[in-house]
Amino acid sequence: MTDTTLADPRLYAALDLPSIEEARAMVETLGDAVMSYKIGLQLLPLGGAQFGQELANAGKNVFLDFKLHDIDATVEKATRSIAGLGADLLTVHARPDVMKAAARGRGENDLKILGVTVLTSLDHEALRAIGYQHSPEDLVMRRVEQALEAGIDGVVSSPLEAAAIRGQVPDDFLVVTPGVRLPGGDVGDQKRIASPKDALTSGASHIVVGRPITSAPNPYAAALSILENIRG
Ligand code: C5P
Numbered sequence: 182m183t184d185t186t187l188a189d190p191r192l193y194a195a196l197d198l199p200s201i202e203e204a205r206a207m208v209e210t211l212g213d214a215v216m217s218y219k220i221g222l223q224l225l226p227l228g229g230a231q232f233g234q235e236l237a238n239a240g241k242n243v244f245l246d247f248k249l250h251d252i253d254a255t256v257e258k259a260t261r262s263i264a265g266l267g268a269d270l271l272t273v274h275a276r277p278d279v280m281k282a283a284a285r286g287r288g289e290n291d292l293k294i295l296g297v298t299v300l301t302s303l304d305h306e307a308l309r310a311i312g313y314q315h316s317p318e319d320l321v322m323r324r325v326e327q328a329l330e331a332g333i334d335g336v337v338s339s340p341l342e343a344a345a346i347r348g349q350v351p352d353d354f355l356v357v358t359p360g361v362r363l364p365g366g367d368v369g370d371q372k373r374i375a376s377p378k379d380a381l382t383s384g385a386s387h388i389v390v391g392r393p394i395t396s397a398p399n400p401y402a403a404a405l406s407i408l409e410n411i412r413g
Contacts, residue, residue, distance in 0.1 A: 188216035189408055191381065193244050195219040195359070195391030201232050207395060208236065214404040217242035219389055230266055237267035244270040244357075244389070248297055253282040260286025260294070270357070272297050272337060275324035280331035293334035293355060298324040301339040301360030304372045317373065318342055325349060339373035340380035340388075347384030359389040363410055366393050377410045 194215045196204040204224055208215075218241055220229045225247060233243045245268045249256050256273060260283045263271055273283045275296030283294045298321040299308070305316050313320060321342045326349075328336050335355025338346060346356050360374040368374060369392055380388045390407055397403035 187408075188214055189411060190217050190242055191385075191387045192377070192404075192407060192411070193217040193219045193242070193357075193387055193389045194394050194404065195221060195246075195389050196395070197221055197223050197391050198395060199223070201228050204232060207400060208241070210400050211394070211404055212401065214401055214408065215394075216240075217244065217387070219244040219246050219391075221246040222248070230263065233268050234266045237269075242270075243268040244272075244387075246270075246272045246389075248272050248274060249283065250274040250276070250279055253278055256282035257286035260292075261288070264288070264290035264292045268292060270295055270355075273333075275328055275336060277327045277331055280328055280333045284332045295335045295337050295355060295357055296324060296328040296331070296333055297337045298328075298342070299338070301358075301373050302370045307372075318345065321346070322349070329354070335386070337389075340375035340383060340385060341373045343380060343384035355386045356384055357387045357389060358385040359391070361388045361390050361407075362393060363406060377407050378413065381411060 196218055198204045220233045233245050237243045249259055256279050264287050270293050272295045273279050275298050280296050287294055299317045321338050325336055325346050337357045339360045340358040343356050343358055358380045360371045361377050361380050362374050377388055394400050394403045
């Protein structure tokens with residue numbers, strides 16, 4: 182039988198929780214089932230960046246999902262500040278100028294920069310309502326090209342675009358996919374979704390799972406179910 186208690190570094194648990202104390206307790210609860218964590222906008226104003234540093238010092242993989250989007254100089258300086266925290270991944274919006282500025286700010290640091298292509302909560306109709314004429318797939322592929330040109334390390338996309346992206350990028354280009362749900366699981370506000378295994382086999386290098394783990398009655402068991410799905 183496969184040992185499902187061993188963490189898979191490709192699984193990032195999103196710590197979208199109301200306080201650092203709760204996030205720290207969740208990391209404790211998930212124990213050996215999860216070794217990679219995503220810290221996003223909910224924890225950022227509460228000391229999320231420093232908490233990321235704490236997790237990195239404890240040997241965890243840390244993804245700072247701060248989705249930077251500003252003028253070049255500010256993105257460059259913000260990325261430089263963040264690069265000192267010891268995290269592995271940082272997101273910026275996938276606009277050419279923003280991605281290039283982040284690449285400059287990162288410099289020689291090991292921090293990898295990901296461009297957020299199209300949020301997984303947006304479908305074609307939602308994009309049209311914002312004013313984009315592109316389908317989500319076309320917009321994602323255009324932004325992937327721009328990410329490659331900008332010299333960043335990867336993109337965030339929905340699992341549904343992972344295969345098309347994988348066909349267009351070098352093997353070491355990261356494709357990180359939220360919008361991951363177990364079959365029959367609660368979808369929430371996510372619209373472009375797939376199962377953990379399908380996301381990875383179709384070309385994702387990493388997956389992000391939030392509420393299916395953190396809102397579960399037993400988060401540890403929920404993480405094991407995700408690992409089982411990946412390995413099944
Ligand atoms: O709870 P759930 O599994 O839907 O969490 C997904 C996580 O991934 C959230 O933290 C969300 O901010 C993030 N995310 C996303 N879609 C993107 C980029 C990030 O859902 N395109």
